[in-house]
Amino acid sequence: xxxxxxxxxxxxxxxxxxxxxxxxxxxxxxxxxxxxxxxxxxxxxxxxxxxxxxxxxxxxxxxxxxxxxxxxxxxxxxxxxxxxxxxxxxxxxxxxxxxxxxxxxxxxxxxxxxxxxxxxxxxxxxxxxxxxxxxxxxxxxxxxxxxxxxxxxxxxxxxxxxxxx
Amino acid sequence: xxxxxxxxxxxxxxxxxxxxxxxxxxxxxxxxxxxxxxxxxxxxxxxxxxxxxxxxxxxxxxxxxxxxxxxxxxxxxxxxxxxxxxxxxxxxxxxxxxxxxxxxxxxxxxxxxxxxxxxxxxxxxxxxxxxxxxxxxxxxxxxxxxxxxxxxxxxxxxxxxxxxxxxxxxxxxxxxxxxxxxxxxxxxxxxxxxxxxxxxxxxxxxxxxxxxxxxxxxxxxxxxxxxxxxxxxxxxxxxxxxxxxxxxxxxxxxxxxxxxxxxxxxxxxxxxxxxxxxxxxxxxxxxxxxxxxxxxxxxxxxxxxxxxxxxxxxxxxxxxxxxxxxxxxxxxxxxxxxxxxxxxxxxxxxxxxxxxxxxxxxxxxxxxxxxxxxxxxxxxx
Numbered sequence: 001x002x003x004x005x006x007x008x009x010x011x012x013x014x015x016x017x018x019x020x021x022x023x024x025x026x027x028x029x030x031x032x033x034x035x036x037x038x039x040x041x042x043x044x045x046x047x048x049x050x051x052x053x054x055x056x057x058x059x060x061x062x063x064x065x066x067x068x069x070x071x072x073x074x075x076x077x078x079x080x081x082x083x084x085x086x087x088x089x090x091x092x093x094x095x096x097x098x099x100x101x102x103x104x105x106x107x108x109x110x111x112x113x114x115x116x117x118x119x120x121x122x123x124x125x126x127x128x129x130x131x132x133x134x135x136x137x138x139x140x141x142x143x144x145x146x147x148x149x150x151x152x153x154x155x156x157x158x159x160x161x162x163x164x165x
Numbered sequence: 166x167x168x169x170x171x172x173x174x175x176x177x178x179x180x181x182x183x184x185x186x187x188x189x190x191x192x193x194x195x196x197x198x199x200x201x202x203x204x205x206x207x208x209x210x211x212x213x214x215x216x217x218x219x220x221x222x223x224x225x226x227x228x229x230x231x232x233x234x235x236x237x238x239x240x241x242x243x244x245x246x247x248x249x250x251x252x253x254x255x256x257x258x259x260x261x262x263x264x265x266x267x268x269x270x271x272x273x274x275x276x277x278x279x280x281x282x283x284x285x286x287x288x289x290x291x292x293x294x295x296x297x298x299x300x301x302x303x304x305x306x307x308x309x310x311x312x313x314x315x316x317x318x319x320x321x322x323x324x325x326x327x328x329x330x331x332x333x334x335x336x337x338x339x340x341x342x343x344x345x346x347x348x349x350x351x352x353x354x355x356x357x358x359x360x361x362x363x364x365x366x367x368x369x370x371x372x373x374x375x376x377x378x379x380x381x382x383x384x385x386x387x388x389x390x391x392x393x394x395x396x397x398x399x400x401x402x403x404x405x406x407x408x409x410x411x412x413x414x415x416x417x418x419x420x421x422x423x424x425x426x427x428x429x430x431x432x433x434x435x436x437x438x439x440x441x442x443x444x445x446x447x448x449x450x451x452x453x454x455x456x457x458x459x460x461x462x463x464x465x466x467x468x469x470x471x472x473x474x475x476x477x478x479x480x481x482x483x484x485x486x487x488x489x490x491x492x493x494x495x496x497x498x499x500x501x502x503x504x505x506x507x508x509x510x511x512x513x514x515x516x517x518x519x520x521x522x523x524x525x526x527x528x529x530x531x532x533x534x535x536x537x538x539x540x541x542x543x544x545x546x
Contacts, residue, residue: 007184077313079312080308080361081361083360089301097305125312140294
């Protein structure tokens with residue numbers, strides 16, 4: 001754009017704070033994670049296990065009342081290596097944003113992968129949570145610092161496909 | 166269905182910073198062009214439908230309030246639509262249903278984004294409660310799905326570069342396109358920095374300012390005018406976090422495509438559709454959507470790209486205008502696809518016109534690859 005054509009503008013900063021109401025299902029998940037436990041919820045119709053749970057199954061529209069203790073290990077469903085700084089994001093690039101599928105869960109959540117060279121990370125790789133010291137635990141998945149490889153044999157990614165019960 | 170046709174398409178020049186115009190000025194630039202092309206007057210417009218991606222992208226809440234006068238909605242029905250990145254498409258469909266319902270005879274629809282006024286990557290990367298702050302914009306969100314597509318299809322790395330080159334070569338034929346890179350080639354793309362593996366800088370869409378407007382009319386109003394007749398249109402959604410959802414080949418996308426083909430009487434999209442404007446914000450989405458929309462068999466879409474089938478002179482040209490990879494005012498990007506499809510069947514696409522284009526497809530997707538909007542337009546009623 002020609003400099004002469006530019007109109008005046010001014011910077012107007014806005015900020016926003018909000019209070020998050022977790023709801024009963026997520027509250028139970030958060031209370032468990034504050035003690036180092038990962039709790040998912042199972043759909044009574046299709047059998048899908050959700051973590052973090054939101055109290056209902058989006059497939060069937062029914063409450064997921066049954067709670068399932070999940071392990072802190074699983075595999076990488078897929079991932080990306082982020083090479084650019086993201087405005088407002090505290091983590092220095094490059095970092096790995098991975099879809100973590102815990103054993104026994106039918107849905108993934110995003111978390112970091114560390115303690116491995118970037119080029120060695122693979123879809124299907126087995127990973128395990130590395131927890132912060134217990135004194136730092138809060139009601140957050142951030143109690144897990146990151147996931148690291150277990151060294152076990154990779155899983156076949158096709159085995160992650162959900163088959164309704 | 167009561168017939169409806171696009172009779173006017175208006176687009177702004179797309180650029181990284183349209184500092185020469187305000188937000189209302191930008192939108193009015195597109196509207197004026199659409200109304201002039203349609204050959205209608207302000208008083209002929211029965212209703213206005215406005216589309217816009219998340220308000221956080223510019224920090225202006227409910228822009229339809231302060232834009233009501235600029236878009237000519239004074240004392241007229243005004244509806245604002247939001248379905249994330251697919252909003253330009255779903256907005257055009259909402260406007261068209263005003264006609265196909267028989268309620269109105271002539272409707273103006275417009276969508277826009279002035280990305281330079283804030284930062285969409287910031288807006289897409291907030292700290293969510295109780296999760297680590299690692300979400301990294303749209304590219305960061307979609308990159309794992311592209312990696313999974315590459316794993317399933319065993320597509321070679323250069324496919325992404327080819328899409329990036331093809332769309333930018335098309336953009337060089339479109340004076341409105343944001344990116345104009347005359348000497349674009351594979352070497353240039355593969356030498357650009359990695360942003361979100363497997364995506365390099367030139368495999369990603371730009372941030373653009375721009376607006377697109379359409380005038381959609383009934384048979385009576387369109388009579389005697391150059392028109393793109395809407396033969397099929399559809400919207401489909403799916404939940405973000407649902408077990409068994411295939412983000413690489415979303416069911417909602419397949420269903421949406423099937424619906425418009427069925428409405429338009431299309432049984433073989435590859436043979437019966439002359440060209441398509443498909444929402445490809447990152448290179449790998451071309452082969453992914455070729456499969457999702459039924460142009461190619463599963464895991465074979467990349468071979469279409471590789472053999473030049475999606476080039477301007479190919480069997481099924483994709484993104485003749487340069488696509489989202491060359492201009493991305495997010496809220497408008499879907500409507501640009503729908504409008505460019507209309508321009509093709511009206512024979513008004515200029516240097517990026519496909520010869521004898523009679524049937525064209527417009528497509529948009531948004532959210533977590535969960536919102537889809539598509540239409541088929543034809544030169545024949």
